[in-house]
Amino acid sequence: MKFHRIVVLIDADNTNLANLEKLIQYISTRGRIVVKRAYGNWSENLKDKKSALQQSGFKTEHYFNCVPGKNATDIALAIDAVDLLHKNSYDSFVIVSSDSDFTPLSIYLKESGVYVIGFGKSNASEAFRNGCDEFKDIEKIPTSESNSQHLKNTAPSATKKDPLEIIHKHLQQCAIDNKKDDGYTSASDAGKYLRQHILGFTPKTYGYKNLTNLLEDFRNLYAIEKHPIPGNKNSVNVSYKLCNSTNNSES
Helix, strand or coil: CCEEEEEEEEEHHHCCCCCHHHHHHHHHHHEEEEEEEEEECCCHHHHHHHHHHHHCCCEEEECCCCCCCCCHHHHHHHHHHHHHHHHCCCCEEEEECCCHHHHHHHHHHHHCCCEEEEEECCCCCHHHHHHCCEEEECCCCCCHHHHHHHHHHHCCCCCCCCHHHHHHHHHHHHHHHHCCCCCCEEHHHHHHHHHHHCCCCCHHHHCCCCHHHHHHCCCCCEEEEEEEECCEEEEEEEEEEECHHHHHHHC
């Protein structure tokens, strides 16, 4: 499965990063990494880890364990994950740790509509493994070649269509069935149409904060208009219509 916007969060206190380069290479084959953060108490014994992470483009967050029995690193990673989930449109979170404390987080992210991939040791807790959509042994990361074959074998084909292709089919049909005199269709109507035809539809599942963001990402397919709502400066009515090329393909 491929993703549009991936977040990678590493618990450096509980992770062997000997395979860091292979880890990033593998995740990159799954989609575009847009956020890379690592959390740890960067004392002397973690200095080498910090340097390697920074060279790989990670933002390294430092946290002291001020309260006995409480891991500030775990708390900070979880808070950031939830903050990122609600502020932006990401479709996959990668959590790198073997700590079972991240089980509630992985379940929460999954229930919120994002795909969760966990990386950790082979002896990572069963609870954390089951809390992720996928879990992989960080010491046995697939090579680029083997992963390419895996993606080829599991890629959408005659037996499985790309989910976005289905969305576009419904958006195009909605535009045809519900277009107004000016040729445009309300994005609000399109949202209702999608929810009627796709069980549990939400733009977040496909990596978008809302339907408008999705439409705007495909300007080659849709022309978009925005009109201010009288008396509400912060909101607009959004409508769309099919571009000529899309109309032609439908005829």
